[in-house]
Amino acid sequence: MSLIRFLVVTILVLSIAACGVVRDRSNDYVDAERGQAIVVPDWYRSDDIRPRYPIPPIENRDSLPEEYVLPSPPDATITILTENYVIETLDEQSWLLVNETPGRIWPSLDQFWEENGVRVEFENPRLGLMQTEVLGSSLLSKQLLSRIGLGGSTVDRPLLLQAKLGQGVKRNTTELQVRVLDTKKKGPQEFKTWSGLPGRRLAEEKLLQIISSYLENNQSYRSYSLLATDIGGASKVALVSGNNERPYLKLDLSFERAWGAATKGLRGAKIKVADRDRSKGIFYLDYGREEEEGWFSSLFSSGDEQRPEYNYTLDLEKIEDGYRLIVNKTEGEPITRLEEMEILNLLLDNIS
Known part of the structure; x- marks a missing residue:
């Protein structure tokens, strides 16, 4: 019994002594001296130093207007069907x-x-x-x-x-x-x-x-088939945006399906359709003019002036391997790429 007590006392004494021997170094960095700057030798080529994850250059840069409102992210639930x-x-x-x-x-x-x-x-x-x-x-x-x-x-x-x-x-x-x-x-x-x-x-x-x-x-x-991963090929709806051509939505569908998909997409994006001409494949859109409908703008407009019912058209055009949706402006002004991409992205989010 005395041996056990002796060992316990010895461990306690050594522990207390260790607290005084091991110095607290947590604040030593305060008194550290500034070292010399690292100098890369001349014989070491600078082009050998490159980032591990380089950022590729951007070839297509669109100039933004002076005032630009960042659009809100698309609703993550729009790709989910109401019924399974x-x-x-x-x-x-x-x-x-x-x-x-x-x-x-x-x-x-x-x-x-x-x-x-x-x-x-x-x-x-x-x-x-x-x-x-x-x-x-x-x-x-x-x-x-x-x-x-x-x-x-x-x-x-x-x-x-x-x-x-x-x-x-x-x-x-x-x-x-x-x-x-x-x-x-x-x-x-x-x-x-x-x-x-x-x-x-x-x-x-x-x-x-x-x-x-x-x-x-x-x-x-339900299980999953790896053999059936590529069934049907690529997506039936895709946004095509090249450097030397206007952006458009490519639809790998028949005319009836493409017209129906565009109709649902406009409805889901809450874009007002003032009129439509199915025989010509044209939707007449009233988009982005809600702020003009307030009482303030009516103070400066005469009663004889009547605002056009639509300011954009969405044209469904036949191409070699399907159809495409392209946006045009109707008020005599050239449409900007920013306007085209804004409407087409809304459609893409609600169609695909």
């Missing part, structure tokens, strides 16, 4: 719009066919295409035919299904179309070219509704 699963119809075309990337929908669609007793005979993730076997060989596939209104005696020829996944107009969304095709024989089939027109329209719309319900009810089991 929406069936849209335009003319004769119908598609399921899903608020997820094609890489996530592809394996879920594979699972849908399997759970409904349908075997996929052909699939090309790069093109986003699937083609099933002839339906009716299993009880589950017969039930699927009945659910889309083609069961029993209503079918006089063998049927197979096609599905096409593609990038949606908005970022990180997917468009799914289906086709119900007649075939001449049962058994193995050759891959059929995707048809731009519906086969059996009512049945295809019912099939989209069934797939929509399935995807919505099986979100927790």
